[in-house]
Each structure stands twice: as C-alpha cells, then as structure tokens.
Amino acid sequence: MFKRIINSQLFILVLLLSSGLCVQAQVAGKGDETPAPARPAPVVQTSGAPAPQVVTVVHRLNGLKVLSLLHRGGQSPKVVGDEFVTAREMLTNVTAGFALGDGKSIVARLPQAEAEVEFNFYWPTPSMQPAPTAPAATPATPAAPALAYGYQTPPQLQVLQRDGKTRAARYIGLDGETGLSLLQIEGLSSAPTHDVAEQQLQAGQRVRLLAPQRVNPTSGIATTAAPENLHLAVGEIEGKITGLKKSLSGKLARLIVQSPKLTSAFAGAVALNDAGETIGIVETSDAGEARLIPMALVRRAAERLLARRGSVPQPWLGVRGQSVAATPLAQFLARGWTEEEAALLRAKQYGILLTAVAPNTPAALANLRSGDVIVKLNEALVKSQEDFSFMLKEAGSGATVNFTVLRGDQWKAAQRLVQPPTPAPAALMPLELIKPVVVSVKLSESMNPVRSTWAAQNRSFFYSTDPLSAAGVESIPLTPKAAARLGASGGLLVVFVEQESAAARAGLRLFDIIESVNGQPASQSNGVTLLNSNNTQPKILTVIRDRQKFTFTFSFANEKVKKP
Numbered sequence: 001m002f003k004r005i006i007n008s009q010l011f012i013l014v015l016l017l018s019s020g021l022c023v024q025a026q027v028a029g030k031g032d033e034t035p036a037p038a039r040p041a042p043v044v045q046t047s048g049a050p051a052p053q054v055v056t057v058v059h060r061l062n063g064l065k066v067l068s069l070l071h072r073g074g075q076s077p078k079v080v081g082d083e084f085v086t087a088r089e090m091l092t093n094v095t096a097g098f099a100l101g102d103g104k105s106i107v108a109r110l111p112q113a114e115a116e117v118e119f120n121f122y123w124p125t126p127s128m129q130p131a132p133t134a135p136a137a138t139p140a141t142p143a144a145p146a147l148a149y150g151y152q153t154p155p156q157l158q159v160l161q162r163d164g165k166t167r168a169a170r171y172i173g174l175d176g177e178t179g180l181s182l183l184q185i186e187g188l189s190s191a192p193t194h195d196v197a198e199q200q201l202q203a204g205q206r207v208r209l210l211a212p213q214r215v216n217p218t219s220g221i222a223t224t225a226a227p228e229n230l231h232l233a234v235g236e237i238e239g240k241i242t243g244l245k246k247s248l249s250g251k252l253a254r255l256i257v258q259s260p261k262l263t264s265a266f267a268g269a270v271a272l273n274d275a276g277e278t279i280g281i282v283e284t285s286d287a288g289e290a291r292l293i294p295m296a297l298v299r300r301a302a303e304r305l306l307a308r309r310g311s312v313p314q315p316w317l318g319v320r321g322q323s324v325a326a327t328p329l330a331q332f333l334a335r336g337w338t339e340e341e342a343a344l345l346r347a348k349q350y351g352i353l354l355t356a357v358a359p360n361t362p363a364a365l366a367n368l369r370s371g372d373v374i375v376k377l378n379e380a381l382v383k384s385q386e387d388f389s390f391m392l393k394e395a396g397s398g399a400t401v402n403f404t405v406l407r408g409d410q411w412k413a414a415q416r417l418v419q420p421p422t423p424a425p426a427a428l429m430p431l432e433l434i435k436p437v438v439v440s441v442k443l444s445e446s447m448n449p450v451r452s453t454w455a456a457q458n459r460s461f462f463y464s465t466d467p468l469s470a471a472g473v474e475s476i477p478l479t480p481k482a483a484a485r486l487g488a489s490g491g492l493l494v495v496f497v498e499q500e501s502a503a504a505r506a507g508l509r510l511f512d513i514i515e516s517v518n519g520q521p522a523s524q525s526n527g528v529t530l531l532n533s534n535n536t537q538p539k540i541l542t543v544i545r546d547r548q549k550f551t552f553t554f555s556f557a558n559e560k561v562k563k564p
Contacts, residue, residue: 003498004041010041019292020168024034026248035486044245051208051210051270051272051276052099052150052162052191052193052269053097053098053099053101053128053191053212053236053270053278054097054098054099054162055096055097055098055159055160055161055162055194056094056095056097056159056212056234057094057095057096057105057106057108057110057158057159057160057169057183058092058093058094058097058098058157058158058159058160058437059092059093059094059110059112059155059156059157059159060089060091060092060156060157060158061089061090061091061092061093061112061115061156062087062088062089062090062153062156063083063084063086063087063088063090064084064085064511065084065090065091065112065116065153066084066090066091066115067084067495068115068389068477068496068510068511069112069114069115069493070358071474071495071496072169072451073248075238076476076478076495077476078476079476079478079479080292080476080477080478080479080482080493081455081481081482082479082481082485083322083521084482085482085485085486086485089156090101092405093110093111093112093113093214094212094213095108095110095111095211095267095268096108096210096211096212096234096268096269096270096281097159097183097270098270098278098281098298099188099193100299101192101193102300103187103188104184104185104186104187104188105182105183105184105188105302106159106169106182106183106184106185106188106267106307107180107181107182107183107281107298107301107302108180108181108183108281109179109180109260109267109268109282110174110268111267111268113174113181114174114447114448116155116171116174116181116446117173118175120322123167129201137164139538142341153293154170154171154562155171157169157170157171159185159188159478161181161188161189162201165189167185167188168185169183169185169385170183170184170185171348172184172305172306172309172310172458173184173305173308173309173310173311173312174305174311174312174447175301175302175305175311175312175314176305176311176314176445176446177299177301177304177313177314177393177447178293178297179283179314180281180293180298180302181300182301182306183300192356193276193277193278193464194277194278195277195278195279195295195296195299196273196277196278196279198252198294198296198417201241201244201255201279202238202241202244203241203242203243203244204240204241204242205240205241205273206238206239206273206274207239207240207241207257207271207272207273207274207279208235208236208237208238208271208272208274208414209236209237209239209257209259209262209266209269209270209271209282209290210235210236210269210270210272211234211235211265211266211269211270211282212234212235212272213235215528218445222484226361230445235470236349237259237261237262237266238259238260238261238262239255239257239258239259239290240257240258240259241255241257242256242257242258242289243255243256244256244556245528247387247390247391247394248380248381248383248387248390248391248393248545249380249394251296251394252294252297253294253297253390254283254291254292254294255279255280255291255292255501256289256290256291256292257271257282257289257290257291257292257295258288258289259288259290260288262285262286262287262288262289262290263285263287264285264286265285266282266284266285267283267284267290267291268281268282268289269281269282269285270282271292277458278295279292279294279295280292280293280294280295280297280298281293281410286419293387297363300520308353311447312397313397313445313446313447313499314392314393314397314445314446314447314449315365315392315394315395315396315397315398315399315443315444315445315449316361316362316443316444316445316446316452316453317443317444317447317449317495318357318361318362318363318364318444318449318452318453318456319354319356319357319358319359319361319368319453320354320355320356320453321352321353321354321355321356321374321385322352322355322385323351323352323353323383323384323385324345324346324348324350324351324352324353324373325346325348325349325350325384327346327353329342331353331355332345332353332472335353335355335370335371335408336371336408337371337408341408342364345373345406347417348375350375350381350382350383351373351374351375351382351406352373352374352382352385352388353371353372354368354369354370354371354372354373354374355370356370356453356457356458357369357370358454358456359452359456360380361444361453362441362442362443362444363441366439366440366441366442367439368405368439369407370443371407371408372406372407372542373405373406373407374403374405374406375404375405375406375436376402376403376404377391377392377395377401377402377403377404378391378395378402392443395441395443395444396443397444398442398443398444399442399443400439400440400442400443400446401440401441401442401443402439402440402441403438403439403440403441404437404438405436405437405438405439406436406437406438407437408479411479426444429540447499452498455469455472455498467494468503468514471501471502471503471504471506471554472497472498472499472500472501472503472504473494473496473497473498473501473503473508474494474495474496475492475493475495475514476492476493477491477492477493477523478490478491478492478493478513483513486513486514486515486544486545487547487548488544488546489515489521490515490521490522490523491513491514491515491516491521491522491544492513492522492523493511493512493513493515494508494509494510494511494512494513494514494544495510495511496510496512502554503554505550506552506553506554507550508541508543508552509545512543512544512545513543513544513545514541514542514543515542515543515544515549516541516542517539517540517541518539518540519540519542522541538553538554539553539554540552540553540554541553541554
C-alpha cells in the first residue's frame with residue numbers, strides 16, 4: 001500500500017507560481033533532483049482581481065516521516081526497510097498558502113502536516129535529554145547516502161512567491177482546531193490585502209477558488225496526466241456559496257461552496273470574492289462541493305499558533321457519542337434506556353448519547369457515563385455532533401465546562417414521585433419532570449482526540465499484551481540493514497509517542513530506536529516478554545538517537561488503568 005501512495009505522489013517540484021504564471025517540474029526519485037530543461041509554457045489567464053495574498057507552499061517529507069503517516073493510517077509495513085531510511089524526499093505536496101500581510105507569516109492547509117507535529121512538540125532541550133554514554137560504534141556498511149533519519153530533522157518547506165522568489169520557510173505549528181499550519185519567512189514580500197466582511201456573505205454569491213494545478217505545457221489546459229515533466233499554474237475556478245453554518249454562539253463556523261469543477265485537488269485552496277478580498281481557506285473538497293474555513297477562524301488560528309510558538313492541540317473530553325436524533329433504538333436499549341424513554345428522547349431532537357467513556361480521561365474523572373445524554377453545554381442546547389464539536393472547540397483546552405445530563409436512573413426516580421402513587425407509564429412521563437444532573441469537566445488537550453480516546457479505551461488491554469503501547473509508544477521492527485544504516489545493531493523503531501504518556505515523560509521520542517531492554521536485544525518477538533517480565537521493576541532501555549546511545553530508566557509500575 002505504501003508503495004502505491006509513494007508512486008502516486010512522488011515528485012519534486014521546482015515551481016514559480018502566481019496568478020497567471022506557470023512553470024515545469026521534473027519527476028524525481030530518491031536523492032537529488034535534476035532540473036528539467038526550461039521550455040516555454042503558456043500563461044493561464046485568471047478572472048477577477050489579482051491575488052497577491054496567494055502563494056505556493058511545497059512540503060517535502062523524508063522516508064521516516066512518510067512511514068509515520070502510513071502507521072497512523074493503519075498501512076505501515078511489518079518491518080522498516082532500507083528504502084524508508086535512505087529516502088530524503090519520498091513525498092512532496094504542493095498547496096496554496098495565504099500570506100497574512102505581516103511580512104512573514106503564511107497560513108496553509110498542509111495535507112501531511114501531522115508528520116511534523118512530533119517534531120514540533122518534541123524539539124529537544126537539555127532538560128529533556130538524558131546524559132549520553134559513549135557514542136555507539138557504527139557497524140561497517142556500504143557507503144550510505146545521506147540519511148533521512150533524525151527526529152531533529154526540521155520540516156522541509158519552501159514558499160514560492162508571485163515575484164518568482166523561492167524561499168525556505170520555518171514551520172511554526174499545526175492548529176488542531178482548524179487543521180491549518182503556520183509558516184514564517186522573514187522579509188516575505190506581500191501586498192496589503194483585505195478580508196471580506198462576513199455580514200456581506202450570502203447564499204448564491206460567486207466565489208473564486210485558487211489552487212496549484214497541473215497544466216498541459218502546450219495548451220495551458222488543466223490535466224490529470226502525469227508526464228515526466230510537470231507543468232503547474234495557479235488554477236482558478238468559479239463556485240457559489242450554498243450554505244453558511246454558524247455555531248451556537250452565532251459565529252460563522254463554515255461556508256459551503258458548490259461548483260461542478262470542484263475536486264479533491266482544491267483542498268487547501270484560497271477563496272476570494274470578485275474584488276480580491278479573502279473569504280477563507282478550503283478545508284475539504286470533493287466532487288462538486290467544498291467546506292471553507294472563514295477568515296475570522298483562519299486569523300484566530302494564526303493568533304493561537306503565534307502565541308504558543310508551536311502546535312495547538314484540540315480540547316479533549318474522552319468520549320464517543322451520537323446525536324440522539326440519529327441514534328438507533330438498539331443503542332439506547334443497550335445502555336439501560338427503555339423503548340418508551342428512547343422515543344421521548346428522540347422526539348426532542350436534541351442531545352448527544354454517550355456510547356463510550358474512556359477510562360482516565362477528563363470525562364471519566366468527572367463521572368460522565370456511557371448512556372448519559374448530554375443536552376446542554378453550559379447554557380446552550382446541543383442539537384448535533386457538529387454542534388457539540390464546535391462548542392468544545394470554542395471553549396478551548398483547559399476550560400471547565402458544565403454539561404447538563406439526563407440519566408436513566410434519574411428518569412426512574414422521577415417516575416416514583418409522580419402522583420398517583422402507582423408509577424405513570426413511561427410514555428406519559430415528560431422529560432421536564434426529570435431532574436437533570438450537572439457535570440463539570442475540565443477539558444484536556446490532544447492533537448488527535450479520536451486517537452487519544454481510542455488509546456485510553458484500550459490501554460488496559462495493551463497493559464497485559466503490549467506494555468510499550470500501554471505506556472504510549474508504538475514501534476515497528478527494523479531490518480538488519482536499516483538498523484545498521486542508523487547506527488544500531490537492531491531493535492524497534494519508534495513511530496508514535498503519545499503526549500503526556502509514561503514514554504514521553506521518560507524521554508522517548510519519535511524515530512528513537514529501542515535497541516535493548518535490560519541488556520537483552522529488543523525485537524518484535526521478545527520485546528513484550530522482556531518488558532512484561534517482573535513488570536513492577538524499572539526497565540533499562542538502551543536507545544539509539546542520531547547514532548548516539550542513550551540509557552533510559554522506564555517504569556510501568558504506575559501505568560495500570562484506574563477505574564473511574
């Protein structure tokens with residue numbers, strides 16, 4: 001699977017991009033690229049006002065970062081081979097970027113931004129690193145190309161401006177709420193631009209969507225063909241606003257735009273009106289329809305990233321749930337509600353039924369339970385999962401929120417108080433007679449709440465079967481050749497480290513190699529046995545990082561799952 005992904009997207013781009021300009025780029029394999037001979041290419045004309053705020057961002061990923069992405073998508077190989085270790089540029093993405101107008105900052109929706117999150121979070125400081133022992137001896141190997149290895153390898157980002165200049169950009173971080181990334185270049189040339197006034201946006205309004213496109217070098221017409229030389233230009237299509245979605249606080253949350261020319265290639269495109277004012281950035285795009293992040297949210301995301309000088313996680317609660325109106329009856333029955341009670345709940349057309357509450361999460365620690373129906377967040381009614389998500393994001397990480405909750409046991413208690421003494425039939429029991437429970441929860445944070453909730457829910461299983469996963473580490477064995485390239489005799493390559501986990505606290509980082517446990521070689525077959533043996537005692541992990549050997553003391557004694 002990973003070969004298909006790499007082959008379909010592996011191209012190195014040398015690109016000059018502005019409204020109406022196009023150039024060519026040569027497909028390249030691993031290692032250095034060779035520029036293609038320049039050939040004349042036609043201008044692709046665009047309509048409407050110029051767009052000086054639109055630039056092009058080129059994001060290159062080395063082999064191990066691609067491996068990390070494949071692992072997150074459940075498509076990682078069973079062992080890490082040499083191709084991942086030596087590939088300096090395995091995957092390259094090109095997307096539009098929006099220059100904020102401050103002379104240095106650019107916001108872009110990078111499709112593989114998650115590959116840079118661990119680098120952003122785990123940039124080493126002296127206090128985080130253990131004292132190294134003597135450098136590990138490097139096994140004799142054939143002459144190796146420059147390695148892709150190193151969690152200290154910074155993101156490879158270039159920005160191509162409308163004046164033809166190509167500049168290396170510094171990655172600031174990923175905003176978990178919007179999925180937007182912030183980059184910076186000192187001395188970025190960008191003309192002043194204006195955001196559209198949100199009150200002027202309405203259904204039926206024309207929208208211009210600008211994004212990089214492949215074009216035929218002779219005709220200048222957009223193409224999906226993949227010749228040896230790629231020719232690209234700023235492509236522009238026209239669409240219409242068909243929907244404006246607001247959060248329960250009344251703020252514009254998303255815009256829906258439709259156009260028969262919309263495809264997935266327009267994810268990340270910058271949307272303008274006819275006057276050249278910026279409307280937003282495309283969050284997702286599919287056949288005929290796109291969801292836009294409005295400019296107010298784009299700028300708030302940039303403010304969060306600048307204030308933190310790094311990635312900003314999303315608020316994390318630790319539950320799974322479904323809209324009451326869309327939940328099948330069987331889900332209510334499985335969680336203690338009767339058929340009559342479920343019918344009354346569904347008739348109200350609001351609320352979220354919690355189908356799972358992961359242990360040791362903010363929700364569990366506040367005593368939220370599977371089967372609870374959340375009807376309000378603070379004072380606002382919760383009508384859908386999308387509402388609930390928007391409201392949590394508006395509250396922000398670290399905020400304390402109050403949930404108004406209906407519970408089956410509260411329902412039955414209310415029935416017993418109804419006159420006459422004989423309990424009334426459930427079908428006659430109005431929701432208003434139930435005294436709701438108010439639960440206060442302090443939200444935590446996570447870059448990927450869905451993944452964090454899944455990990456918390458399954459940690460008790462991992463504790464008995466895979467103590468590394470229980471402690472927040474996911475790893476893949478290295479082939480002998482790949483391990484030798486990295487200065488190790490063998491071991492397990494770390495491809496994920498959960499934030500705030502025992503592994504993160506111990507100092508393990510992405511792309512570390514766990515070479516041995518208590519002096520015994522670590523492998524997929526014996527790693528679990530070594531870690532499980534005498535499990536309450538601290539383990540000594542020997543780790544190779546950037547060809548240096550480090551020693552970590554790793555204890556699982558306090559990592560057992562606590563019951564809420």
